[in-house]
Structure formats: structure tokens, C-alpha cells
Amino acid sequence: MTCAKKLKTAVDCEEERHWILPVLAQHITTNTIELDTVYAGAIEDKKVTSRLLKELCIAYPLKLHQHLKRIRNSGTGKNVRLEVLLCCERDLPCPEERIRSQMHATLEANNVSTEGLGNVYLAKVPRSSPLTRAQYREAIAYWPTQFHEDKQLELLLDGRYFGSADRTKIENHMRTAISRARNSTGEARVGAVFVDPLSDTVVCSSCDLRDAEHPFHHAPNVCVDLVARSQGGGAYEYNGVSANPDSSDSPCFVRELRRCSPEAEVPRAPDERTPGTRELEGHKGRTATVDKGLARNSAGLPYLCTGYDLYTTREPCVMCAMALLHSRIRRVFYGCSVPGGALGSYYNIHVQPELNHHFEVFRGILQEECKKLQWDTV
Amino acid sequence: MSITNVDVLPKFLPCSIENQTPPRYTTRYSVRSSNTAKDALEQGEVPVGCMFVYRGKVLGTGGNEVNKTKNATRHAEMIGMDQVLKWCRVQGLDQACVFRETVLYVTVEPCIMCAGALRLIHIPLIVYGCRNERFGGCGSVLHVDSDSIPSYGASLKCIRGLLADDAVELLRQFYKGQNPNAPNPKLKSGSQIGNSVGNPVMNLDED
Numbered sequence: 001m002t003c004a005k006k007l008k009t010a011v012d013c014e015e016e017r018h019w020i021l022p023v024l025a026q027h028i029t030t031n032t033i034e035l036d037t038v039y040a041g042a043i044e045d046k047k048v049t050s051r052l053l054k055e056l057c058i059a060y061p062l063k064l065h066q067h068l069k070r071i072r073n074s075g076t077g078k079n080v081r082l083e084v085l086l087c088c089e090r091d092l093p094c095p096e097e098r099i100r101s102q103m104h105a106t107l108e109a110n111n112v113s114t115e116g117l118g119n120v121y122l123a124k125v126p127r128s129s130p131l132t133r134a135q136y137r138e139a140i141a142y143w144p145t146q147f148h149e150d151k152q153l154e155l156l157l158d159g160r161y162f163g164s165a166d167r168t169k170i171e172n173h174m175r176t177a178i179s180r181a182r183n184s185t186g187e188a189r190v191g192a193v194f195v196d197p198l199s200d201t202v203v204c205s206s207c208d209l210r211d212a213e214h215p216f217h218h219a220p221n222v223c224v225d226l227v228a229r230s231q232g233g234g235a236y237e238y239n240g241v242s243a244n245p246d247s248s249d250s251p252c253f254v255r256e257l258r259r260c261s262p263e264a265e266v267p268r269a270p271d272e273r274t275p276g277t278r279e280l281e282g283h284k285g286r287t288a289t290v291d292k293g294l295a296r297n298s299a300g301l302p303y304l305c306t307g308y309d310l311y312t313t314r315e316p317c318v319m320c321a322m323a324l325l326h327s328r329i330r331r332v333f334y335g336c337s338v339p340g341g342a343l344g345s346y347y348n349i350h351v352q353p354e355l356n357h358h359f360e361v362f363r364g365i366l367q368e369e370c371k372k373l374q375w376d377t378v
Numbered sequence: 379m380s381i382t383n384v385d386v387l388p389k390f391l392p393c394s395i396e397n398q399t400p401p402r403y404t405t406r407y408s409v410r411s412s413n414t415a416k417d418a419l420e421q422g423e424v425p426v427g428c429m430f431v432y433r434g435k436v437l438g439t440g441g442n443e444v445n446k447t448k449n450a451t452r453h454a455e456m457i458g459m460d461q462v463l464k465w466c467r468v469q470g471l472d473q474a475c476v477f478r479e480t481v482l483y484v485t486v487e488p489c490i491m492c493a494g495a496l497r498l499i500h501i502p503l504i505v506y507g508c509r510n511e512r513f514g515g516c517g518s519v520l521h522v523d524s525d526s527i528p529s530y531g532a533s534l535k536c537i538r539g540l541l542a543d544d545a546v547e548l549l550r551q552f553y554k555g556q557n558p559n560a561p562n563p564k565l566k567s568g569s570q571i572g573n574s575v576g577n578p579v580m581n582l583d584e585d
Contacts, residue, residue: 214463215498215499224449225451228447231448233449234448235449317494318520318527318530319494319495319498322489322513325490325491326489327449327450338528340527346527346528355512356512
């Protein structure tokens, strides 16, 4: 990430404290470009360029490399010369066609006149279209490439995605999670808070109960069940659920229990046949009405946890991460990473291509405070 | 009924498990899991059933309860594990010691979440029927069973393919009523929640 390369000043350090880092899929964050080999040739007579281009496009269309420009300028000043991408290695199935000295003959045989074409050589080109500006910079070092900048993605990568008002909100919710974490009685001191972003209110919160009650009652898992409870379901047995969000002595809180009347419309999943929302759709400037995934039934309740955000002090494990995915969570914000974590550290469950739901994940919120929770034991 | 992979049992198992898993037992337990799955189907849940067996004793059985509880994590394995935990509490036994000698029989490959949970409590062996192409955590989507995940304990072993056809047939029946392309779709309440397991053969619920 570009920020890491910056010289750190006092201001930067203050900024860094508030970084909210997106956890993105590896193919987005990587700056290593995959390359393919192509045949390229120097153009000795510029007048033939357009004819050559036309003939090459018919004989060897760039099927898998549509992002590449066919012509590039090389050299500087008076030594500028043009080079043309002739064809990909796999366009020439016979080994004898691949001999460079025979290339002119091969081209001629395919109705490409080689008049004005100079030396033919092998060149490396980027295999696919760059997704980020950083990848674009890498790619054009090999061959000119088209690039359509995704502004939201660049903001995410820069850490400028959330404005200061958003950041304050996010940090406040994380503070709630931290204070809930302090109620954990065992070694795992973790807190989790579900927030309904439509009203920016806490739906439920819990400390970690794995040592106190049940090996699977990790804080995020308990919250998933508390949401079910708030919708008239729920499966866990609880000792002391508070209806007061500020009560500091109870392990968990859930907003008033809303019992669905039998005739109330059953919450339904969003229609999965319509194309899904993009993995990284922007948050800024979206109104609630246009935001997909925030659909509610007549009782104002979502389907499972659809549309809710989770704030948790540390990265969820694989069980919790998948529980959140099954519950159709919208976004997850966590404080510190753990080596076995499933949202960025060991697995990337939120962007696993085979799975039927993807969600946004951000880390590093009040990281130091969250880390400290693990150290100060009761 | 197809029974595969059960003739040769892995040699890594603790003696107590090896003694209780000759083919006749595994088949018997799998048939009972299959019946639990049928019960789940009658309840309008995704038909997955499971059974936890400790030293030849069935400590927990479970079918999916996702629709009933409005909690998408209430998979058969989770229900069954809760029963085992309860039994341990009543008997005053250490749950870790019990789970280390417990075999899970389940009709469908556990999902990523359940595979994680099973590893957290150190289940050594899972015997399952069909694969779960959409959510499977024991090889289909991720290898939660065998990956060396930090602080997640030892890996667990799987025997797959026991009564797989029966498991697939149950899933087929479940998804038949909900196929969006069917001429007269029968809409059950909360039917969309039924996406908790995949169907390795047909994927009727897919887009």
C-alpha cells in the first residue's frame, strides 16, 4: 500500500491511528503482474502502421488480450520508434511458425504484408487488465495497457474511503464493542456489536462466552443468535440478557424483543437471481433506499442479519466468519488481526469466490485498544 | 445404497474409536443419521441429519433447525454438539476428553462453519455421505479439516461416501419444491433459508 512507503511525520502517525484498512481479495491487493509472451516487431516505415494494424487485427485478433494496445512508442526524443504487437505465442500452433527468423514468412502466409516491418522479437505483456492504479503502473512497464480507474477502490486502497464523520461513528461502535469485551470472564476477551446502519443504532452486543458458557459462544456467534432472538427466534440459553445497551455488568444486550405476529410477512432473502451488488460498492453518498441488501419486511426486520454491520474487537475465527456469511452480514469491522483469523489472516472467507455471499471487511479500528484487551487479564 | 471407503479404516484412530467403527456400525449409524435428515425434511428444514457416537453410545443427534430458530447457524452438527455438551455436563465429564473419542456421522459434508466448530472441540473423525459443493469445509470449498490453522487444534480425518445417494435423494426432494424454474413453484415460508447445504448433483437452488 502506498501509505506504508510515506515518510512518517507526527501528522501521519496521528492519521495512522485512525486508519480503517479494507481487507481485499488477493487479486486486488497484489502488485505482481502475470505475464504472457507475444511476438512484437519494430515498424521501420511509419506509413505502413495503419495498414499493418488492419491486417493484423484480421489475421491475429487479440482475443484474450483486449486490454492491450497494439502499438507502442519506444525510445525517447529523436529516437522514438513504433513497435507493433504481432500475435500471441499461442496463436502460432506449429513449432516451425514460432521461429523468429521465419516470422515474416508466417505473417505473409496469413495475409499480413511485412513491408516496412523490421526485427521481430519476443515481448512480455500483462495477462489481464489491471484492477488498481498500482497494478496499472506495473503493467505499463511491460506493454501499454488500457485502464479504467475504479475511484471507490482507489479511495479504499488509500485509506480515504471513510470521511471523518464516518470514522467517528465507526470508532464509537468499536468502543462499545471494547467495553462489552471487558465483561468477558475467560481468557478470550472479545466483544461484538451488531449495528443497523439504517438508523445507526446498536441491535445487540455481547462479550465472549466461550469460557463461561459454551465453546462456540464466541462473541460474534452470540450476536448472530441475539439477532435471531430479536426476530422471534434464537437458540441459545442465556444468563442475563440486558435490554439496556449501557448496562455494563451484563454479558450481552439485545434491543427490545420484537415478536413477529404469525401474519407478518416472512422475511425473504434478496432475489439471488438478479446480479449481485459489487463486492466493493461505495458507502458514501448511498441513500438507504437504493442500497441493496437493506430490504426489510413489513415489521422492519431484515432476513437474518442482512444489512447489519458487525463491530468486533478481533478478527473472527473460521467458524464465526462462516456463521456471519450464513447470516448474510453486510460489513464487518474489526480491531486487531489474529494468525488463525478467517477474514484476512488465514482465510479470506468474505471474498471466497465459491461462496454465495460476499461482504466488506475493514480492520485496524482502534487496533491498539483492541490488542490491549488480550493482555490485561481479569 | 452405496457404501464406499468403509472397508479400510484409517489406522490413526484411538483404539476406542477403531473398535466401534467396523462397517456394520458405520452403516447402522449412517442409516440413523439419514432418518434424522428425513425428520428435518418433514419440518421444512434442509434435510441434513447427524449423530455423535462416543464409545458405541449415541450422545447426540440433530437435524437442521435454521428455519425454526431464525438462526442460520443452527445446522445439524451444531444441534448434535449441544446435546453432547449437555451430556458431558450432566455426567460431570470433561468435554474435551469425550469429544476426542467421538465420531460424527452426518449425511452431508459439514460446511465451513461446522468444520471449524468440529475442529475447535477436537473431533477426530467424521463419516459423511455426499459432498457439499456450495459450503463444504472438508475439501469442497475449503480444507478446514486438514489445514494447519493457528490455534485451531489438530486436523481431523474424514471418511466420505457413506449412503451418499440417500443423502442426495433427500436434498433433491427438498429442493424440488423450491426450484424457481418449476412450473408451479410451491412457496414455503422461509424457503430461501434452505440454502444451507449444497446439492452435489443437481444444484437445483442455484441461479
